[in-house]
Amino acid sequence: MLRRKQRIDSATVRTSRRGFLKFAGGVGAGLTLMMNLPQAAAETAAAAASKEGDFMPNAFVRIGTDNRVTVFIKHLEMGQGTFTGLATLVAEELDAAWEQIDSEHAAADAGKYANLFWGTVQGTGSSTAIANAFMQMRLAGATARAMLVAAAASEWRVPVAEISVSQGVVSHAASGRQAPFGDLAEPATRQPVPPEDSLRLKTPQEFIYIGKQQQPRKDRGKTDGSAIFTQDIQLPDMLIAVVAHPPLFGARASGVDAAQARQVPGVVDVVQIESGVAVLANDTWSAKKGRDALKIHWDESSAFKGSSPEIMARYRELTQAPGLPARSDGDAASALAAGANVIEADFEFPYLAHATMEPMNCVVRVGDGECEIWNGDQIQTLDQGAAAQVLGIKPEQVRIHTLFAGGSFGRRANPHSDYVLEAVRIAKSRPGTAVKLVWLREDDTRAGYYRPAYAHKIRATLDENGMPEAWEHRIAGQSILKGTAFEGGMVKDGVDSTSVEGAVNLPYRIPNLRVELHTVEEGPPVQWWRSVGSTHTAFSTEVFIDRLARAAGQDPVAYRMQLLEGHPRHQGVLKLAAEKAGWGSELPAGRSLGVAVHESFNTYVAQVAEVSLQDDGGFRVERVVCAVDCGIAVNPDVIRAQMEGGIGYGLSPAMMSEISLDQGRVAQSNFHDYQVLRISQMPEIEVHIVPSAEAPTGVGEPGTPVIAPAVANALESATGQTLSRLPLKLA
Amino acid sequence: MSVTLNVNGTEQSVEVSPDTPLLWAIRDHVRLTGTKFGCGLAQCGACTLHVDGQPTRACVTPVSAVEGKTITTIEGIESSTAKAVQQAWTELEVAQCGYCQSGQIMSAVALLEQNRNPSDADIDAAMNGNICRCATYVRIRKAIKLAAEQLS
Numbered sequence: 040m041l042r043r044k045q046r047i048d049s050a051t052v053r054t055s056r057r058g059f060l061k062f063a064g065g066v067g068a069g070l071t072l073m074m075n076l077p078q079a080a081a082e083t084a085a086a087a088a089s090k091e092g093d094f095m096p097n098a099f100v101r102i103g104t105d106n107r108v109t110v111f112i113k114h115l116e117m118g119q120g121t122f123t124g125l126a127t128l129v130a131e132e133l134d135a136a137w138e139q140i141d142s143e144h145a146a147a148d149a150g151k152y153a154n155l156f157w158g159t160v161q162g163t164g165s166s167t168a169i170a171n172a173f174m175q176m177r178l179a180g181a182t183a184r185a186m187l188v189a190a191a192a193s194e195w196r197v198p199v200a201e202i203s204v205s206q207g208v209v210s211h212a213a214s215g216r217q218a219p220f221g222d223l224a225e226p227a228t229r230q231p232v233p234p235e236d237s238l239r240l241k242t243p244q245e246f247i248y249i250g251k252q253q254q255p256r257k258d259r260g261k262t263d264g265s266a267i268f269t270q271d272i273q274l275p276d277m278l279i280a281v282v283a284h285p286p287l288f289g290a291r292a293s294g295v296d297a298a299q300a301r302q303v304p305g306v307v308d309v310v311q312i313e314s315g316v317a318v319l320a321n322d323t324w325s326a327k328k329g330r331d332a333l334k335i336h337w338d339e340s341s342a343f344k345g346s347s348p349e350i351m352a353r354y355r356e357l358t359q360a361p362g363l364p365a366r367s368d369g370d371a372a373s374a375l376a377a378g379a380n381v382i383e384a385d386f387e388f389p390y391l392a393h394a395t396m397e398p399m400n401c402v403v404r405v406g407d408g409e410c411e412i413w414n415g416d417q418i419q420t421l422d423q424g425a426a427a428q429v430l431g432i433k434p435e436q437v438r439i440h441t442l443f444a445g446g447s448f449g450r451r452a453n454p455h456s457d458y459v460l461e462a463v464r465i466a467k468s469r470p471g472t473a474v475k476l477v478w479l480r481e482d483d484t485r486a487g488y489y490r491p492a493y494a495h496k497i498r499a500t501l502d503e504n505g506m507p508e509a510w511e512h513r514i515a516g517q518s519i520l521k522g523t524a525f526e527g528g529m530v531k532d533g534v535d536s537t538s539v540e541g542a543v544n545l546p547y548r549i550p551n552l553r554v555e556l557h558t559v560e561e562g563p564p565v566q567w568w569r570s571v572g573s574t575h576t577a578f579s580t581e582v583f584i585d586r587l588a589r590a591a592g593q594d595p596v597a598y599r600m601q602l603l604e605g606h607p608r609h610q611g612v613l614k615l616a617a618e619k620a621g622w623g624s625e626l627p628a629g630r631s632l633g634v635a636v637h638e639s640f641n642t643y644v645a646q647v648a649e650v651s652l653q654d655d656g657g658f659r660v661e662r663v664v665c666a667v668d669c670g671i672a673v674n675p676d677v678i679r680a681q682m683e684g685g686i687g688y689g690l691s692p693a694m695m696s697e698i699s700l701d702q703g704r705v706a707q708s709n710f711h712d713y714q715v716l717r718i719s720q721m722p723e724i725e726v727h728i729v730p731s732a733e734a735p736t737g738v739g740e741p742g743t744p745v746i747a748p749a750v751a752n753a754l755e756s757a758t759g760q761t762l763s764r765l766p767l768k769l770a
Numbered sequence: 771m772s773v774t775l776n777v778n779g780t781e782q783s784v785e786v787s788p789d790t791p792l793l794w795a796i797r798d799h800v801r802l803t804g805t806k807f808g809c810g811l812a813q814c815g816a817c818t819l820h821v822d823g824q825p826t827r828a829c830v831t832p833v834s835a836v837e838g839k840t841i842t843t844i845e846g847i848e849s850s851t852a853k854a855v856q857q858a859w860t861e862l863e864v865a866q867c868g869y870c871q872s873g874q875i876m877s878a879v880a881l882l883e884q885n886r887n888p889s890d891a892d893i894d895a896a897m898n899g900n901i902c903r904c905a906t907y908v909r910i911r912k913a914i915k916l917a918a919e920q921l922s
Contacts, residue, residue, distance in 0.1 A: 118868065304787060396806070446903045680906070683908050710813035710814050
């Protein structure tokens with residue numbers, strides 16, 4: 040999401056790489072404008088969260104007299120590692136000891152905690168956390184360090200230049216004096232905040248944490264049950280709300296008989312809201328029993344009643360005709376018309392649910408002119424605005440406590456604030472009482488906000504050397520951004536950038552290349568899903584390029600390498616993955632390799648999948664070798680973890696996950712019919728990180744879209760079958 | 771009605787209807803929230819705890835079925851096996867979002883209590899009921915083996 044904005048900023052970073060390195064080398068220039076005003080931030084943030092004597096030089100760092108360093112993390116920790124990554128950047132420039140650092144979610148306050156790639160919006164997504172905060176967090180740490188040093192110099196009456204800092208201890212070698220940060224916290228509060236251009240950041244050679252050994256993660260409490268998620272919030276007199284949601288998208292409750300529900304012991308109230316009928320109770324089980332006892336008449340007259348086969352047939356029909364242009368190089372239509380051997384393929388992608396382990400939930404307490412929200416919140420600014428609008432208060436009167444999210448994969452970044460507003464509307468009916476909205480798994484699976492269904496058609500011709508001469512790619516599906524706050528910036532000339540990303544930036548050298556889009560109106564609400572457009576475009580483009588290589592009688596890796604001339608980072612990961620996977624060497628009988636390479640969110644990933652055909656006609660993915668280039672690797676182990684997990688997440692739609700509609704009804708409800716990858720289906724995974732001095736980019740999403748085409752290519756080369764639909768099924 | 775539960779070595783009386791799943795009694799009434807809700811159908815394993823030492827899906831186990839039995843949650847595991855599993859989980863940084871990990875650890879502890887040297891197939895069989903959407907499975911496998919090594 041928000042890719043266009045990100046591209047601009049990342050491109051700025053990329054094209055001014057010399058400036059970036061110069062800055063990293065210690066000359067304050069170029070990127071300093073990213074930093075918040077430290078003084079203003081210090082005033083307010085210090086007031087909010089400090090004990091007397093604590094030192095808070097800016098909105099991101101607090102050093103306590105107890106020698107603890109708290110780093111305020113502006114991005115949601117949903118497993119991707121922001122608590123560790125952003126803390127690493129601060130610790131690096133602060134020269135803190137890793138053990139003294141605690142990470143904590145920052146308040147919802149876009150003035151201080153905006154995503155620097157998103158203007159004035161605080162939020163997490165597009166794999167931007169490390170990329171946008173890289174300099175900001177380092178400067179925050181360097182500012183704190185400079186003030187601690189100044190405080191020591193003043194206390195000890197020695198020159199600043201003679202002071203050194205290491206592992207949370209400030210030292211003056213000549214006099215033998217030293218002090219831990221905590222002892223200097225109080226005096227440091229009296230130091231002026233230094234101008235940014237006086238700060239010297241470390242050179243990469245000086246890094247002690249960035250790219251180094253594994254620092255233990257900072258999102259602790261996940262092995263002893265002590266980590267608190269939204270589901271775990273307990274407040275005095277809190278009520279639990281379980282909601283009867285409409286059976287069809289667009290249906291509304293037209294008659295509610297709540298008599299039996301109110302008889303259920305523990306049930307306190309029944310409230311009709313826009314999105315259904317909520318039962319409030321003293322505990323979750325009573326609320327669920329109350330919900331199940333409701334008798335509701337649903338008005339389905341304006342509800343969506345479509346079915347998946349009919350939807351897909353319609354999309355396929357659309358791809359027969361030209362759509363709105365998203366990219367046009369040369370003249371693909373003429374080249375295709377003139378070409379003798381046109382190779383073509385159709386691809387189909389079903390709706391997908393995010394299926395986070397923690398179903399959507401939210402705790403809200405509505406007060407007088409204020410509202411408090413506890414949520415694994417992914418876009419705080421939008422949720423604040425939406426809640427404020429419903430309650431008739433100001434966004435800054437909506438206070439959000441951001442909690443760990445039990446997975447999100449994009450779901451908790453709902454641009455319509457769907458489940459948050461549902462909770463707000465229920466809580467609004469009981470001012471002063473905290474209400475925890477609990478979605479059961481079935482509510483979560485059937486709520487919509489799916490990865491849209493898509494159909495693709497690609498046609499190509501090859502030149503006399505077997506290289507693609509023309510490539511025409513048509514995509515049909517719903518727009519994710521239409522009707523959201525992001526529409527203005529990211530839908531251009533009718534083309535939603537999230538529908539075509541990964542296709543319009545196809546890196547292969549093809550003289551005549553055209554990408555077209557048909558945007559479809561459909562009933563089910565849709566949303567971004569880990570790696571967004573690349574979830575489908577990486578599949579169609581990478582499976583098709585493999586077919587072209589085979590049609591040309593060429594090796595798929597060598598073929599790609601030729602076509603990727605001028606794209607060294609694509610080539611770099613492809614070459615590395617192929618080498619490490621033993622591409623081209625002999626394999627045991629029944630095994631085959633497939634490869635794919637794809638860039639998303641400015642991170643380059645190649646994967647080689649080794650599959651085996653099973654006696655039952657199915658297949659297993661045995662092993663995956665992954666190479667990733669995400670610029671400077673801030674936390675190598677987190678990067679490896681995100682590649683492993685991203686591959687696992689991508690294997691679910693590759694192998695088994697699918698939401699289907701039957702006359703408007705979602706056919707799936709829980710993990711028995713919306714199946715996802717389990718441990719017995721998980722391949723061995725090997726991750727290799729390309730050494731790089733480029734600006735760092737994200738890793739939460741880019742591992743996901745590459746695995747399905749790699750697996751499909753292995754299966755196609757092993758069986759000769761054409762696999763055009765996810766989840767993959769062999770004939 | 772009042773139901774007495776023995777949770778982590780302490781007798782607790784909770785006011786719930788007898789059909790209440792153990793999961794919700796423990797989360798909402800005993801107020802131990804380490805045991806997670808994921809599916810309500812014994813499909814995902816997030817609610818796994820031990821009843822008389824056996825890994826049990828709390829979301830489909832009514833409180834009426836466990837009166838007089840010994841219930842252990844993630845907050846109450848203390849055996850050397852449990853410590854080895856938690857240590858291995860931390861050492862290999864298994865957790866990502868972490869929501870399923872209580873259940874994963876409870877299943878892994880039960881496996882190692884019964885089988886000190888599990889093969890890949892044993893691990894798959896014992897852990898297949900525990901979904902992790904972050905797909906930390908590679909590290910779960912490694913951590914179980916590491917814990918087994920530590921215990922041998």
